Amino acid sequence: MSTPSFASLTTLRVGGTPADIVECTTAEALAATVARLDAAGTPLIIVGGGSNLLVAEGALDLTAVLVRNTGISLVDDITLRIQAGTVWDNVVAFAVEHGLGGIEALSGIPGSAGATPVQNVGAYGSEIADVLTRVRLYNRETETDEWVPASSLDLAYRYSNLKFTSRAVVLEIELELEKTEQSIPLRHLGGERVSLAEARESVLETRRAKGMVLDSADxxxxxxxxxxxxxxxxxxxxxxxxxxxxxxxxxxxxxxxxxxxxxxxxxxxxxxxxxxxxxxxxxxxxxxxxxxxxxxxxxxxxxxxxxxxxxxxxxxxxxxxxxxxxxxxxxxx
Structure with a gap:
Protein backbone atom coordinates (compact mmCIF):
# COMPACT_ATOMS: atom_id res chain seq x y z
CA MET A 1 0.00 0.00 0.00
CA SER A 2 1.37 3.42 -0.93
CA THR A 3 2.25 6.00 1.70
CA PRO A 4 -0.38 8.77 2.00
CA SER A 5 0.74 12.22 0.87
CA PHE A 6 0.56 15.43 2.85
CA ALA A 7 -2.33 16.40 0.60
CA SER A 8 -4.39 13.90 2.61
CA LEU A 9 -2.89 14.95 5.96
CA THR A 10 -3.31 18.73 5.81
CA THR A 11 -6.24 21.12 5.48
CA LEU A 12 -4.60 22.94 2.55
CA ARG A 13 -4.65 19.55 0.77
CA VAL A 14 -1.28 20.02 -0.88
CA GLY A 15 2.11 18.44 -0.37
CA GLY A 16 4.25 15.48 -1.32
CA THR A 17 4.89 12.07 0.17
CA PRO A 18 6.90 11.41 3.35
CA ALA A 19 9.42 8.57 3.42
CA ASP A 20 7.39 6.94 6.20
CA ILE A 21 4.41 7.50 8.47
CA VAL A 22 4.13 6.44 12.12
CA GLU A 23 0.76 6.75 13.87
CA CYS A 24 0.95 7.22 17.66
CA THR A 25 -2.21 6.51 19.67
CA THR A 26 -0.80 7.11 23.17
CA ALA A 27 1.34 9.86 24.68
CA GLU A 28 3.94 7.27 25.59
CA ALA A 29 4.10 5.94 22.03
CA LEU A 30 4.46 9.49 20.71
CA ALA A 31 7.39 10.23 23.02
CA ALA A 32 9.03 6.87 22.29
CA THR A 33 8.66 7.28 18.53
CA VAL A 34 10.24 10.71 18.50
CA ALA A 35 13.05 9.47 20.76
CA ARG A 36 13.73 6.52 18.44
CA LEU A 37 13.76 8.61 15.29
CA ASP A 38 15.97 11.25 16.89
CA ALA A 39 18.43 8.58 18.03
CA ALA A 40 18.60 7.24 14.48
CA GLY A 41 19.08 10.73 13.03
CA THR A 42 15.87 10.42 11.02
CA PRO A 43 14.29 13.77 10.00
CA LEU A 44 10.69 13.98 11.17
CA ILE A 45 7.66 16.22 11.25
CA ILE A 46 4.91 16.14 13.86
CA VAL A 47 1.43 16.14 12.29
CA GLY A 48 -1.71 16.74 14.31
CA GLY A 49 -4.76 18.07 12.48
CA GLY A 50 -2.58 19.39 9.66
CA SER A 51 -4.25 22.79 9.77
CA ASN A 52 -1.04 24.76 10.19
CA LEU A 53 1.27 23.11 7.65
CA LEU A 54 2.34 24.04 4.12
CA VAL A 55 4.47 21.15 2.83
CA ALA A 56 6.46 20.99 -0.40
CA GLU A 57 5.58 18.63 -3.23
CA GLY A 58 7.47 15.50 -4.26
CA ALA A 59 9.19 12.75 -2.29
CA LEU A 60 10.24 14.12 1.10
CA ASP A 61 13.10 12.65 3.13
CA LEU A 62 11.31 12.74 6.46
CA THR A 63 8.98 10.67 8.60
CA ALA A 64 5.51 12.00 9.43
CA VAL A 65 4.69 11.28 13.07
CA LEU A 66 0.91 11.38 13.42
CA VAL A 67 -0.38 12.56 16.79
CA ARG A 68 -3.42 10.36 17.37
CA ASN A 69 -3.62 10.06 21.17
CA THR A 70 -7.10 11.29 22.10
CA GLY A 71 -9.19 11.81 25.21
CA ILE A 72 -10.52 14.45 27.60
CA SER A 73 -10.74 13.97 31.37
CA LEU A 74 -11.80 16.11 34.31
CA VAL A 75 -8.99 16.41 36.84
CA ASP A 76 -11.33 18.32 39.16
CA ASP A 77 -14.43 20.49 38.78
CA ILE A 78 -12.69 23.08 36.59
CA THR A 79 -9.53 21.44 35.20
CA LEU A 80 -9.43 19.54 31.92
CA ARG A 81 -6.59 17.20 30.93
CA ILE A 82 -6.50 16.67 27.19
CA GLN A 83 -4.50 14.29 25.03
CA ALA A 84 -2.58 16.10 22.30
CA GLY A 85 -4.29 14.38 19.35
CA THR A 86 -7.82 15.29 20.46
CA VAL A 87 -9.73 17.38 17.91
CA TRP A 88 -9.70 20.87 19.40
CA ASP A 89 -13.33 21.66 18.66
CA ASN A 90 -14.33 18.53 20.58
CA VAL A 91 -12.58 20.03 23.60
CA VAL A 92 -14.63 23.22 23.31
CA ALA A 93 -17.85 21.23 22.93
CA PHE A 94 -16.97 19.15 26.02
CA ALA A 95 -16.31 22.29 28.09
CA VAL A 96 -19.58 23.94 27.06
CA GLU A 97 -21.56 20.76 27.77
CA HIS A 98 -20.05 20.64 31.27
CA GLY A 99 -20.74 24.31 32.04
CA LEU A 100 -17.09 25.33 31.88
CA GLY A 101 -16.29 28.73 30.41
CA GLY A 102 -13.14 30.27 29.00
CA ILE A 103 -12.66 28.64 25.58
CA GLU A 104 -16.07 29.06 23.94
CA ALA A 105 -14.70 31.84 21.71
CA LEU A 106 -12.22 29.30 20.30
CA SER A 107 -15.01 27.17 18.80
CA GLY A 108 -14.53 25.86 15.27
CA ILE A 109 -10.77 26.33 15.12
CA PRO A 110 -9.41 23.34 13.18
CA GLY A 111 -6.55 21.19 14.38
CA SER A 112 -5.60 19.25 17.46
CA ALA A 113 -5.39 20.22 21.13
CA GLY A 114 -1.64 19.70 21.21
CA ALA A 115 -1.11 22.46 18.68
CA THR A 116 -2.96 25.11 20.67
CA PRO A 117 -0.11 26.09 23.03
CA VAL A 118 2.51 25.96 20.26
CA GLN A 119 1.18 29.09 18.57
CA ASN A 120 -1.02 30.29 21.43
CA VAL A 121 -4.22 29.85 19.42
CA GLY A 122 -6.70 32.69 19.79
CA ALA A 123 -9.83 34.29 18.35
CA TYR A 124 -12.43 36.93 19.19
CA GLY A 125 -10.57 38.34 22.18
CA SER A 126 -9.61 35.00 23.72
CA GLU A 127 -6.45 32.88 23.56
CA ILE A 128 -5.23 29.62 24.99
CA ALA A 129 -2.79 31.47 27.28
CA ASP A 130 -5.81 32.69 29.27
CA VAL A 131 -6.63 29.18 30.50
CA LEU A 132 -3.54 27.01 29.97
CA THR A 133 -1.94 25.90 33.25
CA ARG A 134 0.63 23.31 32.20
CA VAL A 135 1.79 21.16 29.29
CA ARG A 136 3.26 17.66 29.16
CA LEU A 137 6.21 17.70 26.78
CA TYR A 138 8.69 15.26 25.38
CA ASN A 139 11.81 17.41 25.48
CA ARG A 140 13.93 16.36 22.50
CA GLU A 141 17.01 18.16 23.85
CA THR A 142 17.06 16.49 27.28
CA GLU A 143 15.18 13.34 26.18
CA THR A 144 12.75 13.71 29.08
CA ASP A 145 8.97 13.39 29.42
CA GLU A 146 7.89 16.20 31.74
CA TRP A 147 5.04 18.47 32.77
CA VAL A 148 6.00 22.16 32.55
CA PRO A 149 4.05 25.27 33.65
CA ALA A 150 2.48 27.44 31.00
CA SER A 151 4.59 30.31 32.30
CA SER A 152 7.71 28.58 30.93
CA LEU A 153 6.47 28.80 27.32
CA ASP A 154 6.80 32.60 26.83
CA LEU A 155 3.26 32.75 25.48
CA ALA A 156 2.50 35.88 23.45
CA TYR A 157 0.38 36.81 20.43
CA ARG A 158 0.43 33.70 18.18
CA TYR A 159 3.73 32.69 19.76
CA SER A 160 5.38 30.32 22.20
CA ASN A 161 8.98 29.21 22.53
CA LEU A 162 7.86 25.88 21.06
CA LYS A 163 6.96 27.46 17.73
CA PHE A 164 9.43 26.92 14.88
CA THR A 165 11.98 25.36 17.28
CA SER A 166 11.08 21.64 17.25
CA ARG A 167 12.68 21.47 20.70
CA ALA A 168 9.79 19.54 22.22
CA VAL A 169 6.61 17.66 21.35
CA VAL A 170 3.33 18.32 23.15
CA LEU A 171 1.88 15.11 24.64
CA GLU A 172 -0.97 16.49 26.81
CA ILE A 173 -2.26 19.83 28.03
CA GLU A 174 -4.21 21.04 31.07
CA LEU A 175 -6.68 23.91 31.10
CA GLU A 176 -8.23 25.64 34.10
CA LEU A 177 -11.70 26.88 33.20
CA GLU A 178 -14.55 28.53 35.13
CA LYS A 179 -17.83 27.09 36.34
CA THR A 180 -20.26 29.53 34.78
CA GLU A 181 -23.38 29.92 32.68
CA GLN A 182 -22.11 33.03 30.91
CA SER A 183 -19.48 33.36 28.22
CA ILE A 184 -16.47 35.61 28.32
CA PRO A 185 -17.11 39.02 26.69
CA LEU A 186 -17.18 38.29 22.95
CA ARG A 187 -15.37 40.77 20.71
CA HIS A 188 -17.50 40.00 17.64
CA LEU A 189 -20.63 40.75 19.70
CA GLY A 190 -19.31 44.07 20.94
CA GLY A 191 -18.19 42.68 24.29
CA GLU A 192 -21.56 41.10 25.09
CA ARG A 193 -21.78 38.04 27.35
CA VAL A 194 -24.28 35.30 26.48
CA SER A 195 -24.82 31.70 27.53
CA LEU A 196 -21.98 29.29 26.76
CA ALA A 197 -24.09 27.43 24.20
CA GLU A 198 -25.16 30.67 22.50
CA ALA A 199 -21.56 31.87 22.45
CA ARG A 200 -20.34 28.68 20.84
CA GLU A 201 -23.04 28.74 18.15
CA SER A 202 -22.44 32.44 17.49
CA VAL A 203 -18.72 31.88 16.99
CA LEU A 204 -19.33 28.88 14.74
CA GLU A 205 -21.82 30.88 12.67
CA THR A 206 -19.35 33.75 12.31
CA ARG A 207 -16.52 31.40 11.34
CA ARG A 208 -18.69 29.54 8.82
CA ALA A 209 -19.55 32.84 7.15
CA LYS A 210 -15.81 33.42 6.72
CA GLY A 211 -15.12 29.91 5.43
CA MET A 212 -13.22 29.11 8.62
CA VAL A 213 -15.01 25.88 9.57
CA LEU A 214 -13.79 22.85 7.61
CA ASP A 215 -16.15 21.61 4.90
CA SER A 216 -14.79 19.26 2.22
CA ALA A 217 -17.38 20.53 -0.28
CA ASP A 218 -16.36 24.19 0.17
Whole structure:
Protein backbone atom coordinates (compact mmCIF):
# COMPACT_ATOMS: atom_id res chain seq x y z
CA MET A 1 0.00 0.00 0.00
CA SER A 2 1.37 3.42 -0.93
CA THR A 3 2.25 6.00 1.70
CA PRO A 4 -0.38 8.77 2.00
CA SER A 5 0.74 12.22 0.87
CA PHE A 6 0.56 15.43 2.85
CA ALA A 7 -2.33 16.40 0.60
CA SER A 8 -4.39 13.90 2.61
CA LEU A 9 -2.89 14.95 5.96
CA THR A 10 -3.31 18.73 5.81
CA THR A 11 -6.24 21.12 5.48
CA LEU A 12 -4.60 22.94 2.55
CA ARG A 13 -4.65 19.55 0.77
CA VAL A 14 -1.28 20.02 -0.88
CA GLY A 15 2.11 18.44 -0.37
CA GLY A 16 4.25 15.48 -1.32
CA THR A 17 4.89 12.07 0.17
CA PRO A 18 6.90 11.41 3.35
CA ALA A 19 9.42 8.57 3.42
CA ASP A 20 7.39 6.94 6.20
CA ILE A 21 4.41 7.50 8.47
CA VAL A 22 4.13 6.44 12.12
CA GLU A 23 0.76 6.75 13.87
CA CYS A 24 0.95 7.22 17.66
CA THR A 25 -2.21 6.51 19.67
CA THR A 26 -0.80 7.11 23.17
CA ALA A 27 1.34 9.86 24.68
CA GLU A 28 3.94 7.27 25.59
CA ALA A 29 4.10 5.94 22.03
CA LEU A 30 4.46 9.49 20.71
CA ALA A 31 7.39 10.23 23.02
CA ALA A 32 9.03 6.87 22.29
CA THR A 33 8.66 7.28 18.53
CA VAL A 34 10.24 10.71 18.50
CA ALA A 35 13.05 9.47 20.76
CA ARG A 36 13.73 6.52 18.44
CA LEU A 37 13.76 8.61 15.29
CA ASP A 38 15.97 11.25 16.89
CA ALA A 39 18.43 8.58 18.03
CA ALA A 40 18.60 7.24 14.48
CA GLY A 41 19.08 10.73 13.03
CA THR A 42 15.87 10.42 11.02
CA PRO A 43 14.29 13.77 10.00
CA LEU A 44 10.69 13.98 11.17
CA ILE A 45 7.66 16.22 11.25
CA ILE A 46 4.91 16.14 13.86
CA VAL A 47 1.43 16.14 12.29
CA GLY A 48 -1.71 16.74 14.31
CA GLY A 49 -4.76 18.07 12.48
CA GLY A 50 -2.58 19.39 9.66
CA SER A 51 -4.25 22.79 9.77
CA ASN A 52 -1.04 24.76 10.19
CA LEU A 53 1.27 23.11 7.65
CA LEU A 54 2.34 24.04 4.12
CA VAL A 55 4.47 21.15 2.83
CA ALA A 56 6.46 20.99 -0.40
CA GLU A 57 5.58 18.63 -3.23
CA GLY A 58 7.47 15.50 -4.26
CA ALA A 59 9.19 12.75 -2.29
CA LEU A 60 10.24 14.12 1.10
CA ASP A 61 13.10 12.65 3.13
CA LEU A 62 11.31 12.74 6.46
CA THR A 63 8.98 10.67 8.60
CA ALA A 64 5.51 12.00 9.43
CA VAL A 65 4.69 11.28 13.07
CA LEU A 66 0.91 11.38 13.42
CA VAL A 67 -0.38 12.56 16.79
CA ARG A 68 -3.42 10.36 17.37
CA ASN A 69 -3.62 10.06 21.17
CA THR A 70 -7.10 11.29 22.10
CA GLY A 71 -9.19 11.81 25.21
CA ILE A 72 -10.52 14.45 27.60
CA SER A 73 -10.74 13.97 31.37
CA LEU A 74 -11.80 16.11 34.31
CA VAL A 75 -8.99 16.41 36.84
CA ASP A 76 -11.33 18.32 39.16
CA ASP A 77 -14.43 20.49 38.78
CA ILE A 78 -12.69 23.08 36.59
CA THR A 79 -9.53 21.44 35.20
CA LEU A 80 -9.43 19.54 31.92
CA ARG A 81 -6.59 17.20 30.93
CA ILE A 82 -6.50 16.67 27.19
CA GLN A 83 -4.50 14.29 25.03
CA ALA A 84 -2.58 16.10 22.30
CA GLY A 85 -4.29 14.38 19.35
CA THR A 86 -7.82 15.29 20.46
CA VAL A 87 -9.73 17.38 17.91
CA TRP A 88 -9.70 20.87 19.40
CA ASP A 89 -13.33 21.66 18.66
CA ASN A 90 -14.33 18.53 20.58
CA VAL A 91 -12.58 20.03 23.60
CA VAL A 92 -14.63 23.22 23.31
CA ALA A 93 -17.85 21.23 22.93
CA PHE A 94 -16.97 19.15 26.02
CA ALA A 95 -16.31 22.29 28.09
CA VAL A 96 -19.58 23.94 27.06
CA GLU A 97 -21.56 20.76 27.77
CA HIS A 98 -20.05 20.64 31.27
CA GLY A 99 -20.74 24.31 32.04
CA LEU A 100 -17.09 25.33 31.88
CA GLY A 101 -16.29 28.73 30.41
CA GLY A 102 -13.14 30.27 29.00
CA ILE A 103 -12.66 28.64 25.58
CA GLU A 104 -16.07 29.06 23.94
CA ALA A 105 -14.70 31.84 21.71
CA LEU A 106 -12.22 29.30 20.30
CA SER A 107 -15.01 27.17 18.80
CA GLY A 108 -14.53 25.86 15.27
CA ILE A 109 -10.77 26.33 15.12
CA PRO A 110 -9.41 23.34 13.18
CA GLY A 111 -6.55 21.19 14.38
CA SER A 112 -5.60 19.25 17.46
CA ALA A 113 -5.39 20.22 21.13
CA GLY A 114 -1.64 19.70 21.21
CA ALA A 115 -1.11 22.46 18.68
CA THR A 116 -2.96 25.11 20.67
CA PRO A 117 -0.11 26.09 23.03
CA VAL A 118 2.51 25.96 20.26
CA GLN A 119 1.18 29.09 18.57
CA ASN A 120 -1.02 30.29 21.43
CA VAL A 121 -4.22 29.85 19.42
CA GLY A 122 -6.70 32.69 19.79
CA ALA A 123 -9.83 34.29 18.35
CA TYR A 124 -12.43 36.93 19.19
CA GLY A 125 -10.57 38.34 22.18
CA SER A 126 -9.61 35.00 23.72
CA GLU A 127 -6.45 32.88 23.56
CA ILE A 128 -5.23 29.62 24.99
CA ALA A 129 -2.79 31.47 27.28
CA ASP A 130 -5.81 32.69 29.27
CA VAL A 131 -6.63 29.18 30.50
CA LEU A 132 -3.54 27.01 29.97
CA THR A 133 -1.94 25.90 33.25
CA ARG A 134 0.63 23.31 32.20
CA VAL A 135 1.79 21.16 29.29
CA ARG A 136 3.26 17.66 29.16
CA LEU A 137 6.21 17.70 26.78
CA TYR A 138 8.69 15.26 25.38
CA ASN A 139 11.81 17.41 25.48
CA ARG A 140 13.93 16.36 22.50
CA GLU A 141 17.01 18.16 23.85
CA THR A 142 17.06 16.49 27.28
CA GLU A 143 15.18 13.34 26.18
CA THR A 144 12.75 13.71 29.08
CA ASP A 145 8.97 13.39 29.42
CA GLU A 146 7.89 16.20 31.74
CA TRP A 147 5.04 18.47 32.77
CA VAL A 148 6.00 22.16 32.55
CA PRO A 149 4.05 25.27 33.65
CA ALA A 150 2.48 27.44 31.00
CA SER A 151 4.59 30.31 32.30
CA SER A 152 7.71 28.58 30.93
CA LEU A 153 6.47 28.80 27.32
CA ASP A 154 6.80 32.60 26.83
CA LEU A 155 3.26 32.75 25.48
CA ALA A 156 2.50 35.88 23.45
CA TYR A 157 0.38 36.81 20.43
CA ARG A 158 0.43 33.70 18.18
CA TYR A 159 3.73 32.69 19.76
CA SER A 160 5.38 30.32 22.20
CA ASN A 161 8.98 29.21 22.53
CA LEU A 162 7.86 25.88 21.06
CA LYS A 163 6.96 27.46 17.73
CA PHE A 164 9.43 26.92 14.88
CA THR A 165 11.98 25.36 17.28
CA SER A 166 11.08 21.64 17.25
CA ARG A 167 12.68 21.47 20.70
CA ALA A 168 9.79 19.54 22.22
CA VAL A 169 6.61 17.66 21.35
CA VAL A 170 3.33 18.32 23.15
CA LEU A 171 1.88 15.11 24.64
CA GLU A 172 -0.97 16.49 26.81
CA ILE A 173 -2.26 19.83 28.03
CA GLU A 174 -4.21 21.04 31.07
CA LEU A 175 -6.68 23.91 31.10
CA GLU A 176 -8.23 25.64 34.10
CA LEU A 177 -11.70 26.88 33.20
CA GLU A 178 -14.55 28.53 35.13
CA LYS A 179 -17.83 27.09 36.34
CA THR A 180 -20.26 29.53 34.78
CA GLU A 181 -23.38 29.92 32.68
CA GLN A 182 -22.11 33.03 30.91
CA SER A 183 -19.48 33.36 28.22
CA ILE A 184 -16.47 35.61 28.32
CA PRO A 185 -17.11 39.02 26.69
CA LEU A 186 -17.18 38.29 22.95
CA ARG A 187 -15.37 40.77 20.71
CA HIS A 188 -17.50 40.00 17.64
CA LEU A 189 -20.63 40.75 19.70
CA GLY A 190 -19.31 44.07 20.94
CA GLY A 191 -18.19 42.68 24.29
CA GLU A 192 -21.56 41.10 25.09
CA ARG A 193 -21.78 38.04 27.35
CA VAL A 194 -24.28 35.30 26.48
CA SER A 195 -24.82 31.70 27.53
CA LEU A 196 -21.98 29.29 26.76
CA ALA A 197 -24.09 27.43 24.20
CA GLU A 198 -25.16 30.67 22.50
CA ALA A 199 -21.56 31.87 22.45
CA ARG A 200 -20.34 28.68 20.84
CA GLU A 201 -23.04 28.74 18.15
CA SER A 202 -22.44 32.44 17.49
CA VAL A 203 -18.72 31.88 16.99
CA LEU A 204 -19.33 28.88 14.74
CA GLU A 205 -21.82 30.88 12.67
CA THR A 206 -19.35 33.75 12.31
CA ARG A 207 -16.52 31.40 11.34
CA ARG A 208 -18.69 29.54 8.82
CA ALA A 209 -19.55 32.84 7.15
CA LYS A 210 -15.81 33.42 6.72
CA GLY A 211 -15.12 29.91 5.43
CA MET A 212 -13.22 29.11 8.62
CA VAL A 213 -15.01 25.88 9.57
CA LEU A 214 -13.79 22.85 7.61
CA ASP A 215 -16.15 21.61 4.90
CA SER A 216 -14.79 19.26 2.22
CA ALA A 217 -17.38 20.53 -0.28
CA ASP A 218 -16.36 24.19 0.17
CA UNK A 219 -13.01 25.15 -1.40
CA UNK A 220 -12.98 28.30 0.73
CA UNK A 221 -12.18 25.98 3.65
CA UNK A 222 -9.31 24.23 1.85
CA UNK A 223 -6.96 26.52 3.71
CA UNK A 224 -4.78 26.90 6.77
CA UNK A 225 -7.21 29.37 8.31
CA UNK A 226 -5.75 32.83 8.84
CA UNK A 227 -2.57 32.64 6.77
CA UNK A 228 -0.87 35.78 8.13
CA UNK A 229 -0.58 37.05 11.68
CA UNK A 230 -1.79 40.55 12.43
CA UNK A 231 1.33 42.76 12.22
CA UNK A 232 2.59 44.81 15.16
CA UNK A 233 4.09 48.11 13.97
CA UNK A 234 5.24 51.43 15.44
CA UNK A 235 2.34 53.79 16.14
CA UNK A 236 3.83 56.34 13.75
CA UNK A 237 3.68 53.86 10.86
CA UNK A 238 0.06 53.06 11.75
CA UNK A 239 -0.70 56.79 11.60
CA UNK A 240 0.93 57.00 8.15
CA UNK A 241 -1.11 54.06 6.86
CA UNK A 242 -4.32 55.58 8.19
CA UNK A 243 -3.51 58.83 6.38
CA UNK A 244 -2.69 56.99 3.13
CA UNK A 245 -5.95 55.05 3.14
CA UNK A 246 -8.02 57.99 4.33
CA UNK A 247 -10.66 55.96 6.17
CA UNK A 248 -12.04 56.52 9.62
CA UNK A 249 -11.71 53.76 12.18
CA UNK A 250 -8.82 51.75 10.83
CA UNK A 251 -8.63 48.61 13.00
CA UNK A 252 -5.76 49.22 15.45
CA UNK A 253 -5.07 47.93 18.93
CA UNK A 254 -2.49 49.16 21.42
CA UNK A 255 0.34 46.61 21.77
CA UNK A 256 2.54 48.40 24.34
CA UNK A 257 5.87 50.22 24.01
CA UNK A 258 4.55 52.57 21.34
CA UNK A 259 3.48 49.66 19.15
CA UNK A 260 0.12 49.04 17.47
CA UNK A 261 -1.40 45.79 16.20
CA UNK A 262 -3.10 46.13 12.82
CA UNK A 263 -5.51 43.87 10.95
CA UNK A 264 -3.71 41.85 8.28
CA UNK A 265 -6.99 41.28 6.46
CA UNK A 266 -7.72 45.03 6.39
CA UNK A 267 -4.25 45.77 5.01
CA UNK A 268 -4.55 43.07 2.35
CA UNK A 269 -7.90 44.45 1.17
CA UNK A 270 -6.74 48.08 1.18
CA UNK A 271 -3.65 47.09 -0.81
CA UNK A 272 -5.97 45.88 -3.57
CA UNK A 273 -6.04 42.14 -2.95
CA UNK A 274 -9.75 41.45 -3.04
CA UNK A 275 -11.63 38.28 -2.14
CA UNK A 276 -10.89 35.65 -4.78
CA UNK A 277 -7.62 37.40 -5.74
CA UNK A 278 -5.94 37.02 -8.19
CA UNK A 279 -8.87 35.65 -10.23
CA UNK A 280 -11.02 32.68 -11.19
CA UNK A 281 -8.35 30.96 -13.29
CA UNK A 282 -5.81 30.79 -10.47
CA UNK A 283 -5.47 27.40 -8.71
CA UNK A 284 -4.67 29.17 -5.43
CA UNK A 285 -6.69 32.24 -4.47
CA UNK A 286 -7.72 34.31 -1.50
CA UNK A 287 -10.94 32.98 -0.07
CA UNK A 288 -14.14 34.40 -1.54
CA UNK A 289 -15.34 34.90 2.03
CA UNK A 290 -12.28 36.21 3.89
CA UNK A 291 -9.09 37.79 2.53
CA UNK A 292 -6.89 36.38 5.31
CA UNK A 293 -7.29 32.80 4.04
CA UNK A 294 -5.25 31.46 1.14
CA UNK A 295 -7.16 28.62 -0.46
CA UNK A 296 -6.65 25.63 -2.73
CA UNK A 297 -9.41 25.69 -5.35
CA UNK A 298 -9.02 21.97 -5.97
CA UNK A 299 -5.88 21.59 -8.09
CA UNK A 300 -3.34 23.86 -6.39
CA UNK A 301 0.16 22.75 -5.43
CA UNK A 302 2.24 23.86 -2.48
CA UNK A 303 4.20 26.07 -4.88
CA UNK A 304 0.95 27.76 -5.96
CA UNK A 305 0.07 28.52 -2.34
CA UNK A 306 3.57 29.79 -1.59
CA UNK A 307 3.61 31.98 -4.71
CA UNK A 308 0.27 33.55 -3.75
CA UNK A 309 1.52 34.18 -0.21
CA UNK A 310 4.64 35.92 -1.51
CA UNK A 311 2.58 37.97 -3.98
CA UNK A 312 0.24 39.21 -1.22
CA UNK A 313 3.21 39.97 1.03
CA UNK A 314 4.85 41.96 -1.75
CA UNK A 315 1.76 44.03 -2.50
CA UNK A 316 1.18 44.92 1.16
CA UNK A 317 4.84 45.77 1.78
CA UNK A 318 5.03 47.95 -1.33
CA UNK A 319 1.80 49.77 -0.48
CA UNK A 320 2.24 50.22 3.28
CA UNK A 321 5.78 49.22 4.26
CA UNK A 322 4.45 46.40 6.42
CA UNK A 323 5.86 42.89 6.26
CA UNK A 324 3.25 40.18 6.76
CA UNK A 325 4.41 36.98 8.46
CA UNK A 326 2.85 33.60 7.58
CA UNK A 327 1.23 31.72 10.43
CA UNK A 328 1.56 28.16 9.02
CA UNK A 329 4.83 26.25 9.24
CA UNK A 330 6.49 25.89 5.80
CA UNK A 331 8.23 22.56 5.21
CA UNK A 332 10.66 22.10 2.32
CA UNK A 333 9.75 25.40 0.67
Missing amino acids: HDTWSAGSFFTNPVVPAALADDIEAIVGEDRMPRFAAGDGQVKLSAAWLIERAGCHRGFPGEDAPARLSTKHTLALTNRGAATADDIAALARRVQGVVEKQFGVELHPEPVWVGL
